[in-house]
Amino acid sequence: MLNRAHHLWGRVEDACAYVAASLIALAMCLTVAEVISRRLFNAPLPGVIDMFDLGMAAIAFLGASQCQRAGGHVRMELVIRKLSGRTLWVTESFTAFCAFGFIAAVAVASAEGVARAYRVEDSTMDLLLPVWPAKSLVTLALFVLAVRLALQLFDSLRLAVSPAKTPIAALVVASVAELAKDEIADALGNDPEGYT
Numbered sequence: 559m560l561n562r563a564h565h566l567w568g569r570v571e572d573a574c575a576y577v578a579a580s581l582i583a584l585a586m587c588l589t590v591a592e593v594i595s596r597r598l599f600n601a602p603l604p605g606v607i608d609m610f611d612l613g614m615a616a617i618a619f620l621g622a623s624q625c626q627r628a629g630g631h632v633r634m635e636l637v638i639r640k641l642s643g644r645t646l647w648v649t650e651s652f653t654a655f656c657a658f659g660f661i662a663a664v665a666v667a668s669a670e671g672v673a674r675a676y677r678v679e680d681s682t683m684d685l686l687l688p689v690w691p692a693k694s695l696v697t698l699a700l701f702v703l704a705v706r707l708a709l710q711l712f713d714s715l716r717l718a719v720s721p722a723k724t725p726i727a728a729l730v731v732a733s734v735a736e737l738a739k740d741e742i743a744d745a746l747g748n749d750p751e752g753y754t
Contacts, residue, residue, distance in 0.1 A: 560709070560712065560713060560716070560726050560727060561726050563709060563727075564709055564713075564726050564727040567627075567702075567705060567706060567709060568624075568627060570702060571623045571624040571627055571702060571706065572624060574620045574621065574623065574624065574698070574699060574702055575620060575621045575624045577616075577620055577695075578616070578617050578620035578621045581613050581616060581617045581620075582617055584613070585609075585610065585613060585617070588603070588606055588609060588610075589606075591603060592606050604684065604685065605682070605684050605685035605687070607684065608682035608683065608684045608685050608687055609687075611682060612682065612687060612689065612691075612692035613692065615692065615693075615695075615696050616692055616695035616696055616699070619695075619696050619699035619700065619703075620695065620698075620699045622699060622703050623699065623702040623703040623705075623706045626703060626706050626707065626710075627706055627727075629729045629730070633729075635731055638650075638731050639731055643721040644718055644721045646721075646731070647714050647715075647717040647718035647721055647728070648718045650710075650714040650717075650718075650728060650729065651711060651714040651715050651718050654707055654710045654711035654714050654728075655711055657707050658704060658707040658708055658711055661700055661703050661704045661707055662704045664700055665697060665700035665701050665703075665704050668693065668696055668697040668700055669697045671693055671697075672690050672693045672694045672697050675688075675689045675690040675693050676688075676690040706727075709727040710727050710728050710729060712727070713725060713726050713727040713728035714728045
């Protein structure tokens with residue numbers, strides 16, 4: 559069941575990352591159009607700064623869960639690399655629990671911010687675009703990340719009870735040689751998790 563949830567949620571995370579990538583592509587197109595409009599016609603596009611303000615937070619957060627799944631976030635592993643067995647998984651369970659609690663609290667606060675922005679009809683300065691859709695993308699991204707952390711917490715607890723089992727959703731601390739091998743595979747376009 560955990561394996562199915564891990565792979566199913568991986569597809570949700572990939573979809574969020576594709577939305578973030580699409581927003582980045584849109585931002586690049588807007589930037590090019592803005593530069594051409596200023597250069598050729600001496601007329602800036604109206605509302606470009608508003609659109610950037612709305613999109614940047616969503617771009618930053620939508621890929622966070624996929625990055626967490628891949629272990630791409632910066633972690634302090636000096637001590638953790640020296641741990642093994644039950645001690646390692648108890649430590650991972652504790653850190654996953656703390657991260658889950660923090661992200662869940664931020665997601666709830668973010669949802670309250672979306673409701674408030676909708677209620678007061680908060681909008682951007684120039685084009686008066688509503689702010690709540692962009693804020694709701696951040697809340698969605700935080701919810702997706704919270705579920706990822708819950709899966710990692712559940713798997714870490716499972717491994718703390720039975721350290722001999724194979725990790726499914728939990729982060730595995732890789733050796734320097736394994737990290738180098740993964741970097742080479744990534745540079746060559748090979749996806750070790752098979753989500754391409």
